[in-house]
Amino acid sequence: MSAAPAAPGDWEPVIGLEVHCELRTATKLFCGCRNAFGDEPNTNICPVCLGLPGSLPVLNAVAVEFAMRIGTALRCDIRPSLFHRKNYFYPDMPKDYQISQFDEPINANGWLELPDGTRVGVERAHMEEDTGKTTHVGGGGRIHDARHSLVDYNRAGVPLVEIVSRPDIRSAAQARLYAEELRGILVATGASDGRMEEGSLRVDANVSVRRPDAEFGTRCEIKNLNSLRSLVRAIEYEIGRQIEVLESGGTVLQQTRHWDEDRGETGALRSKEEAFDYRYFPEPDLVRLDPDAGWRADVAASVGAMPADRRAALAALLGPEGFSAARTDQIATVVENGLDGLMTAVVEAGIGAPLALARTANEASADPQRARALDPDTYAALLRMEQDGTLSATQTKELLGELLERGGDPAELARRHGYQALAADSLVEVVDEIVAAHPEEWARYGDGDDKLTGFFTGLVMKATQGKANGKAVAAELRRRRG
Amino acid sequence: MTTARALAEQVRTGAVSATDVVERHLAAIDESDGAVHAFVLVLHEAARRRAAEIDSQVASGADPGPLAGVPVAVKDNLCTRGLPTTCCSKILDGWCPPYDATVVERLRAAGAIVVGKTNLDEFAMGSSTENSAFGPTHNPYAPDRVPGGSSGGSAAAVAAGLVPLALGSDTGGSIRQPAALCGVVGMKPTYGTVSRYGLIAFASSLDQIGPFSATVADAAALFEVIAGHDPLDSTSLDRPAPRSVESLGDGVEGLRVGVARQLVDGVAPDVGAGVRRAAEVLDGAGATVTECSIPELAYGLPAYYLLAPAEASSNLSRYDGVRYGLRVDGADVETMMRATRAAGFGAEVKRRIMLGTYALSAGYYDAYYGQAQKVRTLIINAFENAYRQFDVLLGATTPTTAFPIGDKVGDPMAMYLSDVCTVPSNLAGHPAISVPFGTDGDGLPIGVQVLAPALCEPLVFRVAAVLEASAPAVTEPVLAAATWAAP
Amino acid sequence: MTDHRLTRDDAAYVARLARIDLTEDELDLYAGQLAAVLDHAAEVAALDTAGVEPTAHPLPLKNVLRHDVPRPSLDRAEVLAQAPLVEDHRFQVPRILGEPA
Secondary structure, three states: OOOOOOOOOOOEEEEEEEEEEEOOOOEOOOOOOEOOOOOOOOOOOOOOOOOOOOOOOOEEHHHHHHHHHHHHHOOOEEOOEOOEEEEOOOOOOOOOEEEEOOOOOOEEEEEEEOOOOOEEEEEEEEEEEOOOEEEEEOHHHOHHHOOEEEEEOOOOOOEEEEEEEOOOEOOHHHHHHHHHHHHHHHHHHOOOOOOHHHOOEEEEEEEEEEOOOOOOOOOEEEEEEOOHHHHHHHHHHHHHHHHHHHHOOOOOOOOEEEEEOOOOEEEEOOOOOOOOOOOOEEOOOOOEEOOOHHHHHHHHHHOOOOHHHHHHHHHHHHOHHHOOHHHHHHHHHHHHOOOHHHHHHHHHOOOOHHHHHHHHHHHHHHOHHHHHHOOHHHHHHHHHHHHOOOOOHHHHHHHHHHHHHHOOOHHHHHHHHOOOOOOHHHHHHHHHHHHHHOHHHHHHHHHOOOOHHHHHHHHHHHHOOOOOOHHHHHHHHHHHHO | OOOHHHHHHHHHHOOOOHHHHHHHHHHHHHHHHHHHOOEEEEOHHHHHHHHHHHHHHHHHOOOOOOOOOOEEEEEOOEOOOOOOOOOOOHHHOOOOOOOOOHHHHHHHHOOOEEEEEEOOOHHHOOOOOOOOOOOOOOEOOEOOEOOOOOOHHHHHHHHOOOOOEEEEEEOOOOOHHHHHHHOOEEEEOOOOOEOOOOEOOOOOOOOEEEEEEOOHHHHHHHHHHHEOOOOOOOOOOOOOOOOOOOOHHHOOOOOEEEEEHHHOOOOOHHHHHHHHHHHHHHHHOOOEEEEEOOHHHHHHHHHHHHHHHHHHHHHOOOOOOOOOOOOOOOOEHHHHHHHHHHHHOOHHHHHHHHHHHHHHOOOOOHHHHHHHHHHHHHHHHHHHHHHHHOOEEEEEOOOOOOOEOOOOOOOHHHHHHHHOOOHHHHHHOOOEEEEEEEEOOOOOEEEEEEEOOOOOHHHHHHHHHHHHHHOOOOOOOOOOOOOOOOO | OOOOOOOHHHHHHHHHHOOOOOOHHHHHHHHHHHHHHHHHHHHHHOOOOOOOOOOOOOOOOEOOEEOOOOOOOOOHHHHHOOOOOEEOOEEEEEEOOOOOO
């Protein structure tokens, strides 16, 4: 029975994410059928993945390799493991049990680091087989109103790693960061192509609310989140829903809830009265998995730098004084777009880290695919021209755009555009005009009001269509002042 | 009927044509199987085609294989591509698998000719073949009695002389017990020596495919053909099959034989007398025969009746009316599944599915399934201990001789007791064989059982060969076919 | 270890879990028969297995793996020919009411 209505406000969301990641193997987890998206229905099936009577599973070595890479990247213990049968009935399940891992998973007790340094625990990352796909006929394609359903087993048996986070996430925004970071990691290991929209990465959210420092509340599992945007919207909705229930004196029922994108709400599906009894027991058709130390070491060595490591490497280039919130975001952008190698290369060629970061994060990242193909020497040559004052910032940005679009040689491009920073005497002439046009401001500047540097520089830039070099302008103003 | 090996030799040398052999056996089946009902499907045309192929090979000088031209019957829980494979269940009536079981492929590669699929207790669950959806098989020695089960059809087919060789499956005794009741040789190999790919699963960690034959030598030959590593079966041992034919004649001089009390006490008097006579034979042949006691063996039956149904309950979930087999329509998919399984499964199968589901369910897993897995360890350890003292064990195959049809079918517990001497070998994964050893006062066959440690098939066959040589002569069954001959 | 004896309700629950419709008579019959078997099976429940590891497998095998190399799939027509009901090259089933259970 409910107590007096809970006091409003002051609720803490508690969120855990379960991410199902399809592995980029050539074949399925237990048979040699192709692991491919979008093929004609029921063309990639065999006795094993169709669960025909008499069929038996045999484990894909590359799937194990990928699972170990994921475990390594998520700092998990990689352990001897068993497969278990998870027994339940559903038309997309060819055997009406799923071969999964239960209390002896291959990876456990890991964590990942969000860009802001927060750590989220990863409880486990285990292997399991995917189910077939059901489409519903009639009723607008939704399960509730369908007349009947159709099943395609192409996806049945595709290898999955299910990554279960600890309930360390405290907001929808943080959940999104976790999902993005995890996707980056999964793509970096080579195990996944990270395509949520194709379903190769699926996210479910477990959401509950509690008073700060109280015990965890009852949680609901939210399914059918097809994008990061849905993830955020659904979590925010669910938090609000649960708070409303609790504040009006009700109790939150433990349920699986389905996110409805169009209506913008979660709803409970007509569910069974009894809790699911999966009757887990060790899969008798498979034997123990115990990768030896040599294999584990090979995998650990082959896993490249994870996004967090790469961000840290860029931060190191900037040095401790170079830290700022804006720069943290820029670093994240550079790594996310795979441009950290490029940036590091130009810094090594003598470009100042702040400048390299700014251009790479703000301009190059606008066209990441082409930027990734950009020759580091060419990029360095361009930035060098800005660094030594030959080009203004505006001019550099424009040339960079051209370089990405059409390629070429920076010095040649600059000449063709007539982009030299303004010659010294033309600069003097322009400054003359502007100073003459603004006597009052000039007087204040003369008295020592340095804030007006920007005012004058801006006017000079405008008058020269950006050709002036900002540093040169400032130097000229100071010279005049004496 | 000469032995399979003699037959193969005749075909290989061209002394006899495979076509002749097949025609004789098909005629015998057509004439006599009406009374026996060993077969649920006879493959007249396919067998004739294959025989013609074998004859061509022989004619062209190609090697047609070690079992060339030998007719073989295959239990109907083994997949035969494009041919009905029903497990004698209504739920799979008419289903034709799109692939062959590995053992069926190996039979074919050896030149053997599959002439038909044999009757079994539905999904291999039973000890009498009375649970078949297609009616029982009759014991060729007494048509009103059971042939045993679950591989009753295969046992009866060999006993009646309809085929010289047959394949069955053994999960708790389903080859050995019917072999004993029908007076033929039946053997369960070491778990993992014969591929289970294509064997429709009952209890995955216990099931093994094995041979039926009239002679020990034939059983050894068939075992060698079907055994060996299969990459399609993860539980298949990665090593070649233990060679058994070459050591058949090695005798038992100096072998230590233990007669386990638990495999003799409480059996019918004639059966017990048969075991004692068998012990004397081995003693006379130079073995040291000692009585012993392995108390843990008594726990085999209760552990088996928790483990096997548990695995079965999961293995049989796939029969849901969605992809193949029987479908009983329903307003929604759940209703359809429930109605399909209600209509498609017989009583024994339903019982075992429910038993198994219960043993695995939340709250009972530790007490039942979990505990049974530990008892399994105790039994394995007990065998290990015994095999420090002995090379092989001797005992009865099953407590009684063939019982009348209808006698035990209403009392599941009484039926389950048939398996008390056979289940320990399944739990341990060890090889064991049943050898015909005379008849009881009613003329019903008695089988004695030889057990050995894992991968000791050569020992099993060697000892069985000695027993066979001194066994009372095999009598002609009442329902003997024209192709029957004393082995 | 459990002292619980299987009841008719247990049998009904288990039949639901196993997706098998049973008549009232069948429920009575099976409940009785199963209880008898479980009584017998309870012999193992009484054994002292402290410190005994369970055997999931009689074999000492581990790490049985296969290469990630495609093998031919089945002919779709052959498979669908065995299906109870087909629409649009897919297996047709009656409407699905709830989430997987």
